[in-house]
Amino acid sequence: MIQQELIAADCIVVQKPGAIVSDMNGEKVMLSVENGKYYNLGKQGGRIWELIASPIAIPDLVSALTAEYDIDRETCERDVLKFLASLQREKMIEVTRR
Template sequence: MTYPRFRRRPDAPAATLGDRLLVLDVARARFVGLNAVGARLWALLETPLSADDLVANLLAEFDVDAATCRIETAAVLRDLVARGLVEVDPDPCA
């Protein structure tokens, strides 16, 4: 397993609206909309995973090339971490 591992904040409210997932960014009082791939990434982050693990899961489920998946997964993770919706798992031994 590679590190760091990421997880979604358990207190970040989220709701499905049509084919999108809306996550409330409480600090900014705004919703963050995620498409189907982003919604799946969010679901995967219920348990701590590394970026490599996320990419592997997404590659198995979506028709996308590996390079694009890595780039886009990293971008979404950076954005969600910057918003405080995803955090680095503090327990690397779990």
């Protein structure tokens, strides 16, 4: 059994290929070709999805988001890690350690 890498602040994340993404009224919606499920990422989740199109370290992802949104770093990191964990459970991202 393959064990998934736990997501932590010292990880690098990137989208896995195989998702069809569309913008609907400013929110990202996605179809996973692999598991046949639809997802509504919302505006902020959609922005995270855009930022992880290329491999990005979580601290850099959090910095980009705190520069764009009115949110403190600690709250942002906690929310980002939670969101990425849900994407990981759905096999939508790849996670590696730095």
